[in-house]
Amino acid sequence: MTRYIFRRVGQSALVMLVMSVVIYALIGLMPGDPLDIMIASNPGATPEVVAKLRQLYGLDQPLMVRYWHWLTSALSGDLGFSRVHSAPVLEILRPALLQSCKLMLGSFALSVVLAFSLGIIAARRPGGIVDGLIGLIAFAGISVPVFWLALMMILIFAVNLHWLPASGISNVGDGGLRDQLVHLIMPVVTLGFATTGGFIRYVRASMIEVLRMDHVRTARAKGAGEGRVVLIHAFRNALIPVVTIMALSFGTLFNGALLTETMFAQPGMGKMIYDSILGNDFNLALTGLLFATGVTLLSNLAADLAYGWLDPRITLQ
Amino acid sequence: MSGSRTEAAIGPWMLRWRRFRRNRAGMAALLVLVALVLFVLAAFPMQIWGGMNADATDLFARFDPPDAAHWLGRDEAGRDVLLRLMVGGQISLLVGLLGTAVGGAFGVLIGICAGYFGGKIDALLMRFTDGMIALPLLPLVIVMGAIDLTKIGFSRDFAHSGAVGFWRIVVVIAIVDWTAIARLVRAATMALKERDFVRSARASGAGAGYTMASHILPNIATPVIVAFTLTVGRVILLESTLSFLGFGIVPPTPSWGNMLSNAQDMVINAPALAVYPGLLILITVIAVNFLGDGLQSAFDPRAER
Numbered sequence: 001m002t003r004y005i006f007r008r009v010g011q012s013a014l015v016m017l018v019m020s021v022v023i024y025a026l027i028g029l030m031p032g033d034p035l036d037i038m039i040a041s042n043p044g045a046t047p048e049v050v051a052k053l054r055q056l057y058g059l060d061q062p063l064m065v066r067y068w069h070w071l072t073s074a075l076s077g078d079l080g081f082s083r084v085h086s087a088p089v090l091e092i093l094r095p096a097l098l099q100s101c102k103l104m105l106g107s108f109a110l111s112v113v114l115a116f117s118l119g120i121i122a123a124r125r126p127g128g129i130v131d132g133l134i135g136l137i138a139f140a141g142i143s144v145p146v147f148w149l150a151l152m153m154i155l156i157f158a159v160n161l162h163w164l165p166a167s168g169i170s171n172v173g174d175g176g177l178r179d180q181l182v183h184l185i186m187p188v189v190t191l192g193f194a195t196t197g198g199f200i201r202y203v204r205a206s207m208i209e210v211l212r213m214d215h216v217r218t219a220r221a222k223g224a225g226e227g228r229v230v231l232i233h234a235f236r237n238a239l240i241p242v243v244t245i246m247a248l249s250f251g252t253l254f255n256g257a258l259l260t261e262t263m264f265a266q267p268g269m270g271k272m273i274y275d276s277i278l279g280n281d282f283n284l285a286l287t288g289l290l291f292a293t294g295v296t297l298l299s300n301l302a303a304d305l306a307y308g309w310l311d312p313r314i315t316l317q
Numbered sequence: 318m319s320g321s322r323t324e325a326a327i328g329p330w331m332l333r334w335r336r337f338r339r340n341r342a343g344m345a346a347l348l349v350l351v352a353l354v355l356f357v358l359a360a361f362p363m364q365i366w367g368g369m370n371a372d373a374t375d376l377f378a379r380f381d382p383p384d385a386a387h388w389l390g391r392d393e394a395g396r397d398v399l400l401r402l403m404v405g406g407q408i409s410l411l412v413g414l415l416g417t418a419v420g421g422a423f424g425v426l427i428g429i430c431a432g433y434f435g436g437k438i439d440a441l442l443m444r445f446t447d448g449m450i451a452l453p454l455l456p457l458v459i460v461m462g463a464i465d466l467t468k469i470g471f472s473r474d475f476a477h478s479g480a481v482g483f484w485r486i487v488v489v490i491a492i493v494d495w496t497a498i499a500r501l502v503r504a505a506t507m508a509l510k511e512r513d514f515v516r517s518a519r520a521s522g523a524g525a526g527y528t529m530a531s532h533i534l535p536n537i538a539t540p541v542i543v544a545f546t547l548t549v550g551r552v553i554l555l556e557s558t559l560s561f562l563g564f565g566i567v568p569p570t571p572s573w574g575n576m577l578s579n580a581q582d583m584v585i586n587a588p589a590l591a592v593y594p595g596l597l598i599l600i601t602v603i604a605v606n607f608l609g610d611g612l613q614s615a616f617d618p619r620a621e622r
Contacts, residue, residue, distance in 0.1 A: 015448040023460070031465040132342070139610075143550060143602035145557050145574075148595030151581055155588055255455035259558065273456045274562070277463060289460070292453035300451055 008304070012297040016290065023289050024067050032280045033059060070286075080283030084276065089287050092272065097291075099169065100268035103187050104257055110192030111199055112246065118196075119203025120230060126208055134200060141197020146256050150190045150263035157186060167265035187260045194256050195249065202245045206238040213237070240307065247303030251296050333539075336615040343611015346604040353601055357410060360403035369397055371404040372569050380587050392576075392590055393583055402593055405571035408483070409598070412566070413553035413605075416490035420552075421545050424495030428502025429529050433510060443503070450496050458555065461489045462564030479570055486565045490552050498544050505537040539616035546609035550602040557598050573598050 039045045039053075054060050058069065073080070079089040122134040158166035164186050170179045210216065211234050219233040258270030265271070269288060276284035327335075337343055363369050374394040381391040389398040431442040462485070466476035475481060506529075509515055515532050523532075559565030560574025561581075568575050573594040580591035 011444070012451075015451060018448065019452065023457075026457075026460050026464065029464045029468050030460065031463065031468075135342075139603050139606050140599070143554070143599055143606055145554055145561075145577075145595060145598050145602075147558060147561050148577060148591075148598065151577065151584060151591055151595065155584055155591065159585055159588070251451070251454060254453055258455050262562075274459070277456065277459055285460075289453060289456050292456065293451065296453060297451045 005301075005305070008301050012294075012301060015297060016294055019293050020071065020286075020290055021067060023286055024070065025063060027277075027282055027285055028063065030277070030280060036280070074287075079287050082276070082281055082284040084279045084281040084284070089283050092284060093269075093287065093291070096267060096269045096272040099266060100257055100261070100270060102184060103191065103260065103266065103268055104253055106184060106188040107191035107195055107256070107260075108246075108253060110188060111196035114192070114196045115199030115203050116235075119200045120207055120235065122200070122204045123207030123211060124230070126204075131204075134204070138197045138200040138204075141193050141195070141200070143197075144194060146190065146194045146259040147263055149194065150186070150260055153186050153190055154263070169266055183264075183266075187264045187266055190263075191253070191256045191260045195253055198249065198252070199242070199246060202242050203238065206241050207234060210234045210238040244303045244307050247299050247306060250299040254292055254296070333615050337611055340611040340614055342607045343615070346607035346611060349600065349604040350608060353406070353597075353604070354410070357403050357406035360400060360407065363400055363403070369400050371396065371400045371571060373397075389593065390589070393579060393587070398590065398593065401571045401576060402573070402597060405573050405576055405594065406597060406601075408566055408570065408572040409553055409556060409574070410601070412483070412487055412490070412556040412572070413549045415487045416494065416552040416556065417545055417548045419487060420491035420493075420495040421498050421541075421548055423491065424498030425502050425534075425541065427495065428499040429506050429533060431499070432503040432506025433525065433529055433533065435507070435510075439503070442499075446496050446499050449493070452493075454493055455558070458489055458493055458559060459562065459564050461492065462486065462559055479567075482567050482570070486556060486559060489559075490555055494548060494552060494555070498541065498548065501540055501544050502537060505540055506533055509533050509536055539612075543609050543613045543616065546605060546612060550605035550609070553598065553602055553605070557594075 039050055045053075051060075058066055061069075070080070079093075081087070082089050082092055085092050118134045118137065122131045125131055154166045157164045165183050166186075169183050170176075207230075211230075213234075215237075216229060216234050219229050224233065254270065257268060258274055260266070261268040261271035262274050269292070273285060273288040273292070275281070276288060360371070364371070374396055375391070376394065379391065379393055383390040389402070392398050392401065427442050427446065431439040431446075466481070466485075467473055510533070515528060518528050518532050556565055556572065557574030557577070560572045561578045563575075563578060566572035566575055568579070576594040577591060580587070580594070584591050
């Protein structure tokens with residue numbers, strides 16, 4: 001088991017390393033370079049000065065040399081300076097991460113609760129009207145463009161009904177807990193609905209399969225109540241594949257967070273990465289992308305471990 | 318007796334079609350998709366005989382309400398909304414199909430090689446696939462969509478031409494969306510490889526390429542068709558997202574995604590402009606998903622009812 005974990009962590013580290021090279025190279029290919037703004041804002045910059053600056057920032061070096069510089073300083077804890085925010089990358093990362101955690105945890109909790117309740121209800125009578133309706137909800141969640149859902153939410157609840165604020169994380173001057181929660185409602189519902197579609201289908205499929213198993217029939221034969229059969233005997237076993245899918249969905253959740261944060265102007269990781277790519281903020285984009293990759297890899301590992309823990313029949317090797 | 322003769326004449330695809338026809342949601346989805354294709358193709362008669370142009374602007378007619386000539390009114394530049402929805406739909410559907418075809422073909426190739434050869438090749442290809450799955454897809458796609466082609470040696474004119482903009486997004490999507498198909502094909506190939514008819518083909522001297530093409534591929538066709546169908550839905554969503562964010566199809570060429578990007582700024586004055594394109598994306602992708610679901614149950618009779 002310990003060996004398995006070590007091997008998986010080693011593999012993940014290798015993927016991270018390869019990705020850092022790829023992302024480093026890709027970001028270098030985006031329009032502009034780190035000196036653009038500096039040169040544009042300084043009309044007196046002669047070609048000699050520009051050449052000097054390029055040398056100073058090491059931009060005249062080959063790609064791999066620059067990458068090596070970045071890697072060694074990143075590993076010693078120096079992730080560089082954000083051009084757009086004029087602050088060390090780590091200082092920007094921390095509040096953004098906290099904001100994204102609120103959004104993603106909230107949406108995840110909402111989608112899990114929705115998926116479990118709707119999935120179980122649908123599985124009770126597969127093929128029935130209720131099942132069809134829940135199936136439609138699930139497909140709508142999978143198929144809706146997240147940014148459009150956000151746009152429609154803003155149109156209905158902020159522009160037309162004036163019930164909820166359209167953007168930001170708090171009102172100027174207020175910023176109390178209630179105010180912050182109100183600002184979170186639309187983003188959380190948007191992201192939660194988009195995430196829950198896939199979950200519902202997995203919970204339903206898994207429940208249908210388990211409800212057909214012998215131990216469920218035995219439980220019914222012993223006279224256990226329907227609620228007990230569904231929730232205790234069937235649901236626990238149906239959880240096994242579902243938990244894996246949910247842990248593996250971190251990537252999807254993150255993609256959705258990028259869009260919801262951008263649409264609702266919430267200063268989280270997703271919006272930070274988006275803005276840093278748009279603003280050619282090299283260090284920030286690189287760190288943000290690698291961070292997201294790392295967390296996804298970790299959540300995959302956690303999913304595999306949870307699998308073995310939930311189902312003792314599976315041995316990891 | 319005539320009944321049994323007809324039974325015997327039915328091929329497997331006819332049988333699957335009969336099973337599919339009984340799936341109400343799947344059939345409804347198919348009809349919706351046919352209607353959508355007709356809708357986007359209706360742009361051609363409107364352009365050829367109606368003399369309309371999706372890019373023709375008229376700044377005196379900005380935000381004009383619907384009338385007899387312009388059924389859905391006009392947008393912020395006085396362009397006909399209905400015609401732009403049709404032309405944009407052509408682009409969105411085409412990207413969906415092409416992105417799936419290119420990415421799917423790559424996925425099938427990776428999966429069939431990994432499953433058929435096994436061992437080191439399998440381990441290498443699957444680690445590659447797993448690594449790909451673990452990536453933050455959307456930010457990565459945005460970075461690839463933003464790459465300056467002149468920096469990798471293409472000329473300015475080439476990099477900024479409309480055709481390159483279209484193919485760039487097809488390629489970018491194909492690069493990221495092949496993993497699900499690769500894993501599916503690998504698993505199916507591994508199961509087939511050990512079957513007697515495949516072993517007998519190999520024993521009688523069939524090469525790897527021939528075996529894969531004529532014994533494995535035809536037998537994994539049904540799950541692959543389902544996976545391709547579901548991929549089309551995902552690709553259409555991804556294209557609309559990228560175009561919305563400004564990294565996909567670039568205006569003035571319309572796509573449902575970039576029409577929304579303009580509409581977002583005017584959501585208060587002209588909310589209808591923001592509703593139509595998104596609704597069309599939603600309907601298309603839902604229909605594609607229901608179609609995939611219907612095909613799956615038609616192709617796999619053992620699956621739950």
